Amino acid sequence: MTGPSRAHYRGVIVGAGIVGLFTSYHLARAGAGPILVLDRGFLSSGASGRNGGGVRQQWETRATVRLAREAIAEYRRFGREFDYNIWFRQGGYLFLAESPAELERLRRVHSVVASEGLASRLLAPEEAARLAPGLSTSRLVGASFLDSDGTLYPFPAVWGVYERARALGVEVCFGVEATGVRRDSGRVSGVSTSVGPIGAEWVVNAAGGWSAEFSERCGLPSPNVATRHEILATEPLKPFLDPMIIRLADGLYVSQTMRGELVGGLTIPHRPGTSGGMASSVEFLPAMARALIDLLPRTSTLGVLRAWSGFYDDTPDGLPVIGPDPRLPGFVHANGFGGHGFMLAPASTRRVAQSVLGERSDLDPAMFGPQRFLGPGSPRASERLQPG
Ligand SMILES: Cc1cc2nc3c(=O)[nH]c(=O)nc-3n(C[C@H](O)[C@H](O)[C@H](O)COP(=O)(O)OP(=O)(O)OC[C@H]3O[C@@H](n4cnc5c(N)ncnc54)[C@H](O)[C@@H]3O)c2cc1C
Known part of the structure; x- marks a missing residue:
């Protein structure tokens, strides 16, 4: 652990996951420094080092489709801009429907996505099986x-x-915990931390599954809830699967990495909140094995290499929270990304940076801002295409 080098920064970002780091990158490029990013863990200790790496543009809401499309463009350029190979492979996403109601849902998603100019297709079961050799089609009624x-x-x-x-x-300082916010004349004047107070004009809450905990420590109640999700990687198979597959019925998702491992997850119930920790449960392995063998019978003899879990930071309407908190000038949210923060991070953090800088963003504050949960009535929109 190395403490911050200064007593005062222009701004502090709490959380060095993909969201906090991308936010700092956009702000630094805009000349908004000096900026400090604090993380009480280590690099990739949160959900950003525990996810399935799926990046999709098939969504129910137009605004999310647009953020994801911009993110895909960013990830395509990543090697050139950041000088790192992220092994980005556009093998597609295949959503499976096993009932007329699920198929109707995929039709609605398809019409939004296609109207945004993306080449989404609705497929018959046999067309889906051609994209995913060995796929069980016994209950399949269609796919997108x-x-x-x-x-x-x-x-x-x-x-x-x-x-x-x-x-x-x-x-960026690891092993340093932000314990609250400091106020002066009704606005942010810094953060309290495990290594003492740090002055700042603004604070971004990018604490992932712990964002509600941090907001509440700052006296700003939040409706976000952390939910634990489990995932595993199998031993490698000769490459056969191009797309990420998602089954709507149970939320099972699986893709094949370039090394041949299958990486996938399945939502099983866990107590909400972070107190249960990030271990794997004994219930997950048999449930996941049954679901995966049912989907791809060829996996029945496959060994599991490792299993792990992490927290989604869920919001009541399935949309992230992006923008300034009206209860405390200088406090900006970049959280509530559920199971999709990785794919939305490059584009949404550009809007977080705009909020910090006081610039207008193209995101509707009534749909993405924290104020949607503060007044009476329910939020304006929701995004429910959640698995994978
Ligand atoms: C099993 C699983 C599969 C997933 N699959 C996908 C996928 O396929 N595609 C996709 O796009 N997304 C996926 N996600 C979601 C994605 O990983 C997250 O939405 C994203 O990583 C969130 O990034 P973040 O930076 O907000 O949070 P995190 O990466 O969790 O980072 C938050 C950081 O804040 C730090 N922190 C918390 N509180 C404090 C504090 N008080 N002081 C200092 N530091 C603090 C933590 O230590 C942590 O490092 C998945 C998630 C899980 C768990």
């Missing part, structure tokens, strides 16, 4: 597919942004 969706390897992405942010002058 977008070939420009894909997968990447999260670790070099985090490292790439971390290195570039530091090269731009951002200071």
Whole structure:
């Protein structure tokens, strides 16, 4: 652990996951430094080092489709901009429907995605099986597919942004906990930390699954809830699977890495909150094995190499929280990314940076801002296409 080198920064970002680091990168490029990023863990200790690396543009809401499309463009340029190979492979995302209601849902998603100019396709079961050899089609009624969706390897992405942010002058301190916010004349004047107070004009809450905990420590109640999600990697198979597959019925998702391992997860119930820790449960392995063998019978003899878990930072409407908190000038949110922060980070953090700088962003504050949860009534929109 190395403490901050200064007593005062222009701004402090709490959380050095993909969201906090990308935010610092955009702000440093805009000349908003000096910037300090604090993390009480180590690089990639949060969800950014524990995810499936899926990047998709098939969404129910137009605004999310647009953020994801911009993110894909960014990840395509990543090698050139950040000098790291993130193994981004656009093998597509294949959503599977096993009932007329699920198929209707995919039709609605398809019409939004296609109207945004993306080449989404609705497929019959036999067409889906051609894209995923060995796929069990016994209950399949249809599918949707977008070939420009894909997968990447999260670790070099985090490292790439971390290195570039530091090269731009951002200071990143690990092993330092932010314990609250300091106020002066009704606005942010710094943060309290495990190594003492630090002065700052603004603070960004990019604490991932711990964002509600940090907001509440700052006297700003938050509706976000951390939920634990489990995932595993199998031993390698000769490459056979191009797309990421997602089954709507149970949320099972699986893709094949370039090394041949299958990486996938399945949502099983866990107590909400972070107190249960990030271990794997004994319930997950048999549930995941049953679901995966049912989907791809060829996996029945496959060994599991490792399993792990991490926290989604879920919001009541499934959309992230991006923008200034009206209760405390200088406090900006970049959290609530659920199971999709990696794929939304490059584009949404550009909007977080605009909020910090007091610039207008193209995101509707009534849809993405924290104020949507503060007044009476329910939020304006929701994004429910959650698995994978
Ligand atoms: C099993 C799993 C699979 C997933 N699959 C995908 C996927 O395929 N595609 C996708 O896009 N997304 C996926 N996600 C979601 C994605 O990983 C997250 O949305 C994203 O990584 C969130 O990034 P973050 O920077 O907000 O949070 P994190 O990476 O969790 O970083 C938050 C950081 O804040 C730090 N912190 C917290 N509180 C404090 C404090 N008080 N002081 C200092 N530091 C603090 C933590 O130590 C942590 O490092 C998945 C997540 C999981 C768990």
